[in-house]
Amino acid sequence: MFIFEKRLEFPVVIKNRNPKLASYILSQYGGPDGELAASLRYLSQRFAQTDKRAVALLTDIGTEELSHLEMIGSIVSQLTTGEGARSFDRYGVGDYYIDHANAVYPANAAGVPFTAAYIQSKGDPIADLTEDLAAEQKARATYDNILRMCDDPDVTCAIRFLREREVVHFQRFGEMLDILQAKIK
Amino acid sequence: MVGNISPQCAKLMQQLAAADFFATDMKLYLDTHPDDAKALEIYREAVKQAEAYKRAFEESCYPLCAKNAGEGCSWNWLNGLWI
Numbered sequence: 259m260f261i262f263e264k265r266l267e268f269p270v271v272i273k274n275r276n277p278k279l280a281s282y283i284l285s286q287y288g289g290p291d292g293e294l295a296a297s298l299r300y301l302s303q304r305f306a307q308t309d310k311r312a313v314a315l316l317t318d319i320g321t322e323e324l325s326h327l328e329m330i331g332s333i334v335s336q337l338t339t340g341e342g343a344r345s346f347d348r349y350g351v352g353d354y355y356i357d358h359a360n361a362v363y364p365a366n367a368a369g370v371p372f373t374a375a376y377i378q379s380k381g382d383p384i385a386d387l388t389e390d391l392a393a394e395q396k397a398r399a400t401y402d403n404i405l406r407m408c409d410d411p412d413v414t415c416a417i418r419f420l421r422e423r424e425v426v427h428f429q430r431f432g433e434m435l436d437i438l439q440a441k442i443k
Numbered sequence: 444m445v446g447n448i449s450p451q452c453a454k455l456m457q458q459l460a461a462a463d464f465f466a467t468d469m470k471l472y473l474d475t476h477p478d479d480a481k482a483l484e485i486y487r488e489a490v491k492q493a494e495a496y497k498r499a500f501e502e503s504c505y506p507l508c509a510k511n512a513g514e515g516c517s518w519n520w521l522n523g524l525w526i
Contacts, residue, residue, distance in 0.1 A: 261508065262508075262509070263507045263508055264505075264506070264507050264508075264523060264524070264525060265456060265459070265460070265507055265524075266460070267460065267463075267464065267467070268460060268464070269453075269456055269457060269460055271453075311474055311475060311477065314474045315471065315474040315475060318470055318471055318474060319471065322467060322471075331526070332526045335526055336526075426468065426471065427471075430471050430472070430474065430475055433475040433476075434474075434475055437475065
């Protein structure tokens with residue numbers, strides 16, 4: 259079960275508003291390599307793992323991804339707090355405002371809604387862990403792209419934290435895959 | 444952002460986040476290294492530290508967990524930063 263704690267894994271306090279930057283970062287909320295996809299992927303795959311270490315790892319990383327989803331939501335929300343229709347339009351994201359105003363909606367940077375087709379849950383421990391390794395690298399690459407677009411230090415430090423977590427998760431999934439492959443041999 | 448936080452609470456929050464993050468990271472390491480006795484010791488210590496910071500924060504700022512809310516005859520669960 260899950261218990262909510264009223265805080266972020268990494269505190270986020272953003273002073274400046276920037277709806278355009280928010281629309282880019284939104285991709286890590288509901289995009290193909292975002293945190294919603296990551297958490298659903300791991301928290302679904304965990305049911306088909308047979309090694310307790312793998313079940314624990316998918317549960318714990320999946321749970322951490324939910325905390326990252328929450329952080330991304332907070333960043334997007336803070337970047338758009340108090341901004342009106344005209345501001346969204348000036349920043350070139352008036353189309354997002356028309357459908358969602360100041361809300362956070364799970365979509366990618368181009369506005370395409372989230373779909374479970376972004377993830378797989380194959381019922382094969384090796385196949386799933388191999389997908390997870392790729393997923394972590396794709397998320398890391400997306401954070402690199404966001405960092406290239408971002409010059410707000412309040413946002414950058416949170417994005418860097420999230421990027422580093424992808425690297426650590428990749429490392430742990432790699433160890434787990436090695437453990438399972440050694441068992442097969 | 445909904446609500447405000449004092450500089451003192453912000454500092455406590457930073458300390459709590461750092462301590463609890465250390466425990467989170469050690470937890471993932473232990474999932475793939477369950478027989479590492481040294482890591483286990485570090486993990487137990489990290490959890491103790493994080494719990495101490497959590498208690499300190501909740502005593503001087505606001506409840507982080509609903510189970511610790513409602514003392515003092517008010518629904519103080521609503522207090523603090525939500526997003």
